[in-house]
Amino acid sequence: MEVAFINLPFPCFVLNKALEIQTSSLYAKEIFPETNVFLDLIAHDCRQDARRYFTETIKSGPIELPMKAVSSFRFYQLYKSEDSLGNIVVYCFPLSTKAAELKMAMDRLEKKLLAFNLDLANRKEDMEKQAEEIKAGKVYSEDLERLAAGIAHEIRNPLTTVKGFIQLLKPELKEMGKEQYANVAIEEINRANTIIGEFLSATKPSARIRQKTSVNKLVKDVIMLYESESILRNIKLIPLFDEKDYSYQLDAPRMKQVLINLLKNAMEAIEVSENNAKREIKITTHAEPDSFSICIEDSGCGMDPGVLSQLFSPFYSTKSYGNGIGLNVCRKIIEDHNGTITVQSHAGQGSNFCITIQNPCC
Structure with missing residues (x-):
């Protein structure tokens, strides 16, 4: 069993509970730099995700992570299991270049969405206060128009960025049979823009064409x-x-x-x-x-x-x-x-x- 493991044609590792490498396949030793700590092989900004994955229940599915090979980083799909001694066995399957590029693009999109959500959360208290003032009738029409334009600007700008990014990814997702995810995301962004438009309609006088x-x-x-x-x-x-x-x-x-x-x-x-x-x-x-x-x-x-x-x-x-x-x-x-x-x-x-x-x- 140990001989078969060492000769597997893809990178494999046996880790203890502290995520220290106990042994690895010959293929892993060829393409990864020498280290005793498995997380050293993971891109720095993904190490927290990796640690969480390996400390979760052993039955959880695969995870895709960028790993540091001798020459450069490359995305791998990692699977884990547990051996009879309670060690974590990690199997690493390299993703194709196109899949890896798509994964990196999706990660960038996720970070943009996260940054947008955090920014929106930071502004939530101020926006709620302004909404209460509108409800109470404390904001006059000209102030309401300026407020509406400001809120629209704050929300529409990041939405436009995210929508453009998704549209760039759409051909790749279509190739993978996942086009519906892009469609749903774009549809929701369009709906958000419609809501913003309705809000502006409530406050901004428009030309009357009768x-x-x-x-x-x-x-x-x-x-x-x-x-x-x-x-x-x-x-x-x-x-x-x-x-x-x-x-x-x-x-x-x-x-x-x-x-x-x-x-x-x-x-x-x-x-x-x-x-x-x-x-x-x-x-x-x-x-x-x-x-x-x-x-x-x-x-x-x-x-x-x-x-x-x-x-x-x-x-x-x-x-x-x-x-x-x-x-x-x-x-x-x-x-x-x-x-x-x-x-x-x-x-x-x-x-x-x-x-x-x-x-x-x-």
């Missing part, structure tokens, strides 16, 4: 977007359109954003409701020459007075995955159109959101 828009058509377009999802969720969408269909000067894309947000919230409220017998959303329009209203009424879980009182506050959300920006943005868009958005709701009985726009410049 055109004549049919309210009934606007609502029909939004319903069409959610027809398939409503069927999958077994939710009935009931459009109740006013026969009078006036056209008004509206910022149609932003109005559509409001309706999409409200309809999405209505579906989610039905999904968490205990009332499974009635799963429907009524979308009602009412039009006059100088005003119109759109109401979205759901049979979902409803809300108690405590939730209703904070519903349109920035950063307030009842969802574990929510950011509390959506409804605040909706209200701002409606107010920009000289309108109001109101809600009636009772816990367990559903909610009714009503948008009313006065004098929308027919």
Whole structure:
């Protein structure tokens, strides 16, 4: 057994509990410098990971580490087992040059992400304080705009760097059959950027590009977007359109954003409701020459007075995955159109959101 071990065609080591080398294969002696301490063969910034790996349960899987050969560092995949004397047996399999380069690139990416997370954590307390001031209404609109731009800058810059790095790695990951990991990472970064964009929308006035828009058509377009999802969720969408269909000067894309947000919230409220017998959303329009209203009424879980009182506050959300920006943005868009958005709701009985726009410049 010992002869077979010594003649293995790849580096192998037998270590004691202190990670001192007891013996090694001939191949290991050829390519690694002489030392009694195994960690001396590991790149300095990876030694802590190596020590943790070798002191963990012996059943844990492999680890990839850069090891110092006679001429240069090279990545190896290390496996460990335990012999009858309780020693640690280490088997080292060299990675291909391409795999090693990919590993180094992934390590650099991991360090960038770690640095980003640490930086974000350091700023968290200050950002939370600023968010509380926004909630309390202590920050005026011009200050809020500057604050939003600052936060966006602090977060978007490292996100852009990380996204570019992942895109560079994507061809290599595709070759290895791991492209989905890059796709998921890029998708999450895009989602983070979207959230930042929503936050900026809540604070930064934008140019109003308005055109004549049919309210009934606007609502029909939004319903069409959610027809398939409503069927999958077994939710009935009931459009109740006013026969009078006036056209008004509206910022149609932003109005559509409001309706999409409200309809999405209505579906989610039905999904968490205990009332499974009635799963429907009524979308009602009412039009006059100088005003119109759109109401979205759901049979979902409803809300108690405590939730209703904070519903349109920035950063307030009842969802574990929510950011509390959506409804605040909706209200701002409606107010920009000289309108109001109101809600009636009772816990367990559903909610009714009503948008009313006065004098929308027919």
